[in-house]
Each structure stands twice: as C-alpha cells, then as structure tokens.
Amino acid sequence: MATQDRLIESTQELLWERGYVGTSPKAIQRHAGVGQGSMYHHFTGKPDLAAAALRRSAEELRALAEERLSGPGTAYQRIAGYLLRERDVLRGCRIGRMAQDPDVIADAQLRAPVEETLAWLRGRIAEVIAEGQAAGELAPDPDPADTAAALIAVVQGGYVLARAAGTAEPFHQAVRGALGLLSAHVLR
Amino acid sequence: MATQDRLIESTQELLWERGYVGTSPKAIQRHAGVGQGSMYHHFTGKPDLAAAALRRSAEELRALAEERLSGPGTAYQRIAGYLLRERDVLRGCRIGRMAQDPDVIADAQLRAPVEETLAWLRGRIAEVIAEGQAAGELAPDPDPADTAAALIAVVQGGYVLARAAGTAEPFHQAVRGALGLLSAHVLR
DNA sequence: GTCTATATTCGGATAGAC
C-alpha cells in the first residue's frame, strides 16, 4: 500500500480511538510505520492529514448506510436494517465522535465532512420515511425530518450510553426502544 | 468562594468545553485565578481534580433531571418536560461528553460518575414510563427500559447532531421526533 | 521521498522558600 494510504488509514484509526486532540503526529507515524520526514512530505501537517482521514471515513460511512437504505424491503424494514446492522458499538461512530472535539468544530476543513455526513444521513432517512408514507406502509402523521433526526440521534446517543456503561447493551436497548415506537406506525 | 470550589468550578467548565485530554492544569489555574502550588496543595493532580469536578457535575445533572421527572403531571408530561427543558444545546451534556474520552473511560475514578449518572437517568425514566403504564396513561406495550434508553439516547445524540450542524435545530427536531413517536402511545 | 538533527512550546508535575 502507498505511504499516503498507510498514513490516512492510521489516522482514521487513531482519530476514531483517541479523537483529534488525543492523536499526535508521532503516534500516527508509529502506527503507520512511516518516518517523520515522510509524513511531512506528503501532508502539510496534522490538520491536513486529519482532514484527508475524515473525508475518507465519511465516504465509507455513507456507502455503508446507503447499502442498507437503498436495499430491498419496506421503509420500516430498511430503517430497521440500518439500525440493526453489525456495529462496533463500544468504539462508537468515527464521524459523530468528532463533533465533540472543539478543535474539529473550530476548523472548517475538519468540520465539513462531519457536518455534511450527518446532514446527508438525516436527509436520506427522512426520504425513506416519506417514501413509506407515500406508499401507504407508514402512518402519515410522523414528520419525516423530525423522525429521521430522532433515529440518527438514537444511534449516536446509543454509542454514548454504551461507552459510559462499558457494555453494548444500552445501545441495543435504545435501538429496540426506537424501533418499538416506530413500529406502532407501520400500517401493513 | 473557597479556593477548592473555584478550582472545581473551573474544571467543570473546562471539561465541558474541551474534554479531559484538552484540559491542562495550567488552563484550570488560569481560569480559576489560582497559582500552581495552590492547586497541587488541594488536589493530588489533574485526575483527582477532574474526578471531583465530575462528581459535582453529576450531582447537579441529577438534581436538574429529578426536578422535572418528579414534578406534577402525567408520565408523558413529565418526560416531555424533561426533554423540552431549557438546555445549552451547542455545549452538549457535561457528563455524556466524557464518555467519548478514552482517558476518562480507562480510569475507574473518572468513569464512575459518568456511568452511574447515565444509568440512574435511564432507570429513572423507565420508572416514570412504568408508572404511566400502571396508571393507564400509557399503552402497555413499549418496554420501559428500552424506551427510556431510546429517549436518553435521543438527547445525547441530539447534542452530537447539533454540534455537527453548528446549530441547535437538529436537537430540537430529534426531540420533537421522539415525542411524536411516544405520543401515539398516550391513552388519555 | 525518506532520514536525522534541532527548535519551541506545552503538559504535568516536584521542591523548597515564604
């Protein structure tokens, strides 16, 4: 694999585990097996490399989500498929995690992929809900945008509860709870 | 105010804003207007001071939540009151935020207040739901523990969405979405 | 493209005077 790619992948990994403030250039170099000079040859510095890593994570997350959301099944089934898909619960969301970091939020380059990805995800799920309502599969009363925000928040917040508890169980409870509430609106 | 209290309050503030890794002893001293030696006289070091700050934040959060949850009204009204109460949305949750920090999760002293507070909150909301069901105010089918986890996750995840977006709106959408789904289960 | 040397500041603390 190319040196750049090894650097980007290592940065993705470390950002996920330690956050932006907690990830040092030195640690990235060690993890990637790449020297100091080499890193600064390919990237101008930590923010540049982190931005590349976040853009790649954003792409990957989007592809994974789209896989479930554009698959077969009713609106409810596709949303349930998305919420119930295999996840590394205790590690949390590589993208959502960054929203807590003030240095990420303060830097437009770093914040853009985070903002865009979560906005896209809310919009995409709102579409699926609206499709379900148009098809008569879902009751017409829940607002698609509000409901989509609630569902994504359940995932992001579920990670918080799981990490706090030291076990994945609260995440799964939250997802079951959300699907339980939503399923009351399934018409057929 | 006593020096200890100024240190604890400053630490609460900085942990909220910058997280544990992002908060240095030096910054705490500056914020509190307290000298180096003074800080190390009252606390053994950063983890000790952070633990004191987190315990205090945990108490405060609990008191604020209990105020709404044990107030007057039906189960649904009390839960809605809790979800809709005034919040500093873009700053997020002082306690939930810590769950992302690996150094907090790794240290039992630091993690305990986070774990206990969120577990208490889930339990307390589950109780309110169960009371509502017993009183015939809420449909009996939603599982109290799962539903409570979903509601708390909506709050925690709502903060993530809001910070990512740079505006409080997604938080409010998520709360409206959750209350919309829950309200379908209100019987009277 | 990669390596080693060097620089500067900060993080997190200890020691001892007042």
Place this chain on the structure above:
DNA sequence: GTCTATCCGAATATAGAC
C-alpha cells in the same frame, strides 16, 4: 496555603543531508 524555580518528556513542527 501560596509562590517561584526547576524538571523531563511530548507535541508539532522546520532544516538540510542522503
């Protein structure tokens, strides 16, 4: 109790040789 001095390693680079 509080202050100042000092310490050592890490964070984040830049410079220049190979």
